[in-house]
Amino acid sequence: xxxxxxxxxxxxxxxxxxxxxxxxxxxxxxxxxxxxxxxxxxxxxxxxxxxxxxxxxxxxxxxxxxxxxxxxxxxxxxxxxxxxxxxxxxxxxxxxxxxxxxxxxxxxxxxxxxxxxxxxxxxxxxxxxxxxxxxxxxxxxxxxxxxxxxxxxxxxxxxxxxxxxxxxxxxxxxxxxxxxxxxxxxxxxxxxxxxxxxxxxxxxxxxxxxxxxxxxxxxxxxxxxxxxxxxxxxxxxx
Numbered sequence: 001x002x003x004x005x006x007x008x009x010x011x012x013x014x015x016x017x018x019x020x021x022x023x024x025x026x027x028x029x030x031x032x033x034x035x036x037x038x039x040x041x042x043x044x045x046x047x048x049x050x051x052x053x054x055x056x057x058x059x060x061x062x063x064x065x066x067x068x069x070x071x072x073x074x075x076x077x078x079x080x081x082x083x084x085x086x087x088x089x090x091x092x093x094x095x096x097x098x099x100x101x102x103x104x105x106x107x108x109x110x111x112x113x114x115x116x117x118x119x120x121x122x123x124x125x126x127x128x129x130x131x132x133x134x135x136x137x138x139x140x141x142x143x144x145x146x147x148x149x150x151x152x153x154x155x156x157x158x159x160x161x162x163x164x165x166x167x168x169x170x171x172x173x174x175x176x177x178x179x180x181x182x183x184x185x186x187x188x189x190x191x192x193x194x195x196x197x198x199x200x201x202x203x204x205x206x207x208x209x210x211x212x213x214x215x216x217x218x219x220x221x222x223x224x225x226x227x228x229x230x231x232x233x234x235x236x237x238x
Contacts, residue, residue, distance in 0.1 A: 013047065013069035042163055047072030049159035056208040057155070057201075063121075064152065070120060071127035071156055078109030091170045103140045106132055127153045131160055136195035146198075154197045158184070158205070161196060181206065 050072040054065055079087060082105050086098045094102065110125050130144070130153035137145030149157075165183060168174035175183065187193040188202045 013066050013073055042167065043073050043076055045163045046075060046156070046159045049162060050156045053155045053158055053205050054152070056205045057151075064123065067121055067123040068127065068152055068156065071124045071131070071152075072159060074109060074113060074124070075128050075131050075156060075160065076105065076109065077112050078105035078107070080112070081105060081108040090172050103132070106141050123150075123152065126150055127156050129153075131156045133157070134194060134196045135198045138194055139196070151198075151201065154201055155205075158197050158202065 047069050050068045054068050109128050130149050133139035133149045165175045165180035188199045
């Protein structure tokens with residue numbers, strides 16, 4: 001049954017891709033998605049956010065976007081090989097041994113997908129392998145850094161980071177979507193913080209969303225002004 005579900009992953013990813021692309025206002029869509037969909041599984045949320053971040057970066061290649069959706073969907077499938085007692089704890093309660101066991105889920109996930117003969121691309125496997133690698137080299141499992149981490153993998157990392165913050169996986173205190181975005185941005189410009197994702201990439205994604213939000217607000221203001229003008233003109237002629 002699990003093998004069949006994995007093979008169906010591409011169909012699920014395509015559905016996520018279609019949903020994510022429906023609304024051009026990505027900023028508001030992301031905030032609303034995490035604010036009102038607490039019952040959505042982490043994997044579905046990360047998959048959708050990864051696609052949205054890709055769209056914010058200007059990605060248009062449908063194959064790449066589908067691979068990104070698939071990677072988000074299966075990025076944590078290797079957790080099925082991790083002791084549930086470890087996963088039941090908050091991340092800040094893990095022992096050093098717990099952390100090492102948790103880190104094994106990355107390669108385990110790749111092996112599960114390959115074992116299902118689902119024929120996913122190398123992009124999917126690379127993104128899953130790299131979704132916990134930090135830009136400064138402090139991540140796992142390979143401790144690679146900088147541009148050795150693919151941009152799509154960093155977008156998956158960003159999506160995973162955002163959802164972990166909003167769900168309170170670290171310390172049991174969930175942040176609001178806007179608080180999560182603010183924390184990510186502050187950590188990005190803080191030279192003493194762990195550099196999880198390339199700062200320029202985060203700035204590009206966030207700037208796009210903010211520009212889009214401002215444009216949408218300006219459009220709404222203009223539409224409201226025009227409606228008021230038309231209403232006033234009708235009253236004058238009545």
